[in-house]
Amino acid sequence: METKEIESLILNSFREKELMKNIELNEDFFDLGVSSLTVVELQIVVEKQINRTVETAKLMAAPTIAEWVELYSKAETNASTEALDA
Amino acid sequence: MNNNPFSRKTQPSNIHKLFEQYAITNPDNIAVKYSGESITYSVLNARANNLASHLKAKNVGVSDIVALEMSHTIEFVVSIIAILKCGAAYLPIDSQLPIHRIEKYLDIAKVKLLIANKTSQVSSLSTLPIILFEEKGLFEQELSEFQSINGEPDSRAYVMFTSGSTGDPKGVEVPHRAVIRLVKETNYISVAETDCILQFAPANFDASTFEFWGALLNGACVALYSGKGLDPNRLKQDLVNNNVTILWLTAALFHLVADKFIDVLRPLRVLLAGGDVLSAKYIRKVINQFPDITMINGYGPTENTTFTCCHKMTKNNLPDTNVPIGKAITGTNVFILDENFNPVKDGRLGELYTSGSGVALGYLNDSNNQNFFYNDKIDTGLIYRTGDLVARNENGEILFHGRKDNQVKIRGYRVSLEEVKSAIVKVKEVVDAIVTTKKYESGDQILVAYIQVKEEHELSPKSIKSMLAKILPDYMIPDSFIFSESLPINNNGKVDKKLMSTT
Numbered sequence: 001m002e003t004k005e006i007e008s009l010i011l012n013s014f015r016e017k018e019l020m021k022n023i024e025l026n027e028d029f030f031d032l033g034v035s036s037l038t039v040v041e042l043q044i045v046v047e048k049q050i051n052r053t054v055e056t057a058k059l060m061a062a063p064t065i066a067e068w069v070e071l072y073s074k075a076e077t078n079a080s081t082e083a084l085d086a
Numbered sequence: 087m088n089n090n091p092f093s094r095k096t097q098p099s100n101i102h103k104l105f106e107q108y109a110i111t112n113p114d115n116i117a118v119k120y121s122g123e124s125i126t127y128s129v130l131n132a133r134a135n136n137l138a139s140h141l142k143a144k145n146v147g148v149s150d151i152v153a154l155e156m157s158h159t160i161e162f163v164v165s166i167i168a169i170l171k172c173g174a175a176y177l178p179i180d181s182q183l184p185i186h187r188i189e190k191y192l193d194i195a196k197v198k199l200l201i202a203n204k205t206s207q208v209s210s211l212s213t214l215p216i217i218l219f220e221e222k223g224l225f226e227q228e229l230s231e232f233q234s235i236n237g238e239p240d241s242r243a244y245v246m247f248t249s250g251s252t253g254d255p256k257g258v259e260v261p262h263r264a265v266i267r268l269v270k271e272t273n274y275i276s277v278a279e280t281d282c283i284l285q286f287a288p289a290n291f292d293a294s295t296f297e298f299w300g301a302l303l304n305g306a307c308v309a310l311y312s313g314k315g316l317d318p319n320r321l322k323q324d325l326v327n328n329n330v331t332i333l334w335l336t337a338a339l340f341h342l343v344a345d346k347f348i349d350v351l352r353p354l355r356v357l358l359a360g361g362d363v364l365s366a367k368y369i370r371k372v373i374n375q376f377p378d379i380t381m382i383n384g385y386g387p388t389e390n391t392t393f394t395c396c397h398k399m400t401k402n403n404l405p406d407t408n409v410p411i412g413k414a415i416t417g418t419n420v421f422i423l424d425e426n427f428n429p430v431k432d433g434r435l436g437e438l439y440t441s442g443s444g445v446a447l448g449y450l451n452d453s454n455n456q457n458f459f460y461n462d463k464i465d466t467g468l469i470y471r472t473g474d475l476v477a478r479n480e481n482g483e484i485l486f487h488g489r490k491d492n493q494v495k496i497r498g499y500r501v502s503l504e505e506v507k508s509a510i511v512k513v514k515e516v517v518d519a520i521v522t523t524k525k526y527e528s529g530d531q532i533l534v535a536y537i538q539v540k541e542e543h544e545l546s547p548k549s550i551k552s553m554l555a556k557i558l559p560d561y562m563i564p565d566s567f568i569f570s571e572s573l574p575i576n577n578n579g580k581v582d583k584k585l586m587s588t589t
Contacts, residue, residue: 019566031547033566035532036316037338037497044318044346056317 099239102170120310132228137168148173154201156289173235175242178289239263257450264391267417274396279305331355336498337362344368360384361498366405385411410483418442441465515543535564
């Protein structure tokens with residue numbers, strides 16, 4: 001999956017949330033009042049679409065879309081999660 | 087009314103004695119699973135014996151309190167059993183808390199000894215006698231015999247701090263009998279030796295009481311969550327890899343999982359959720375997807391030991407619109423009363439009072455607190471006033487309607503808005519503040535602070551968050567900040583909800 005594709009996917013998922021409807025790539029989402037549970041929700045939504053997983057702790061420590069794009073670009077397609085789903 | 091659970095003569099009245107009984111009768115049952123390993127009841131008991139003898143040598147004894155840094159590790163499990171064997175009580179400490187708060191807890195509890203990690207801030211600051219988790223031998227060596235204390239049913243087993251309605255955190259003292267009444271011979275669940283419960287809640291949160299002792303006092307297995315914070319992928323893997331059959335989730339997390347990650351629940355036999363109002367929609371969704379699952383709405387304040395009322399749901403009684411908190415669990419009595427302690431009629435709103443063997447001994451640092459009281463008109467034993475407004479429906483089930491005071495539930499924790507506000511107004515740039523909540527459809531409730539900043543001063547969410555992180559636990563720090571020159575207050579001096587919703 002292309003980095004650009006990942007970026008637009010993450011951006012669109014985030015912007016569906018009322019609090020983040022105008023979020024920019026480098027904006028800290030915690031500054032917008034996003035709770036940690038919402039972060040986990042977004043993680044689940046994103047990972048379902050791209051079938052890659054990143055540790056939640058890493059995502060929390062990287063609270064911008066730009067950083068998420070980097071993390072997910074580097075992440076391997078997760079075979080073990082697929083196995084669990086099967 | 088018979089409130090004495092110990093009329094059942096065969097049952098020991100101490101948590102550790104019950105556990106020891108299983109170590110004798112079912113020595114080879116798996117007690118704990120953690121990071122790919124597992125240990126049996128007899129090994130766990132022998133390890134706890136070894137640590138207990140060491141604690142005893144350090145003069146830990148009856149009515150002492152031992153604080154321990156919480157974590158999902160085998161050392162933690164060995165420690166709590168060892169502490170109880172000495173007749174002492176455990177106090178789980180979240181080392182991520184602001185250091186002043188930890189100091190306050192240790193001070194209030196007059197802690198005798200600390201068990202912590204070498205690298206944590208708790209161990210470096212404290213002048214208390216300390217055992218380090220790194221002293222592996224203490225937690226791994228086995229001792230076959232240790233004469234554990236034969237305590238009273240009323241002996242203190244653990245202390246957990248919770249938000250008091252006036253703002254200061256209060257240390258709830260929970261006795262052995264209260265824990266035993268929660269997990270043995272009760273009406274809302276029957277934990278079998280073949281069950282495995284995930285220990286997922288932070289140990290300073292009283293759902294952990296159910297997770298640890300629900301397993302270890304029933305010959306079942308407790309699996310320790312492999313992550314630190316919430317991580318959905320880890321949760322899923324832990325449930326599958328450990329064959330977990332029983333799980334407890336906070337209401338908000340349950341709603342999220344049911345909405346977006348429902349497959350994670352597939353291995354479960356019983357799913358408990360609580361800490362806030364549950365959505366009937368998601369309960370129906372989960373039961374429709376997994377028709378053999380039992381869902382339990384578990385309700386109760388820490389002061390009445392994890393659960394006061396429970397409501398069991400299966401495919402045969404799907405909830406309609408409101409999910410009841412159900413009926414009192416075994417050993418607990420509930421009363422819905424008006425301001426004069428008279429019972430209200432069914433369907434009418436009243437405050438929930440509770441009595442029975444789940445009621446805590448009281449607060450460590452507030453022994454005269456009026457929420458614990460005696461009144462023969464209600465019941466003969468100690469009574470706890472929950473501050474929750476409820477009503478009973480035509481089926482005799484209780485429905486939760488809200489809090490009486492200025493407290494809210496955030497991520498499963500009870501939070502006093504007053505306490506958050508008083509922390510904010512201590513920041514020197516702040517004139518005044520209002521703290522309120524905002525609820526999302528997902529069930530996710532966040533804290534919102536309206537802050538009046540001093541003229542010619544500036545504050546950003548980031549700067550105030552980092553200042554508050556020094557005095558408040560994570561879950562009490564508002565998620566959203568609105569800075570303005572004036573607060574949304576109407577002419578009567580009351581918070582104006584209309585003004586707030588426009589900002």
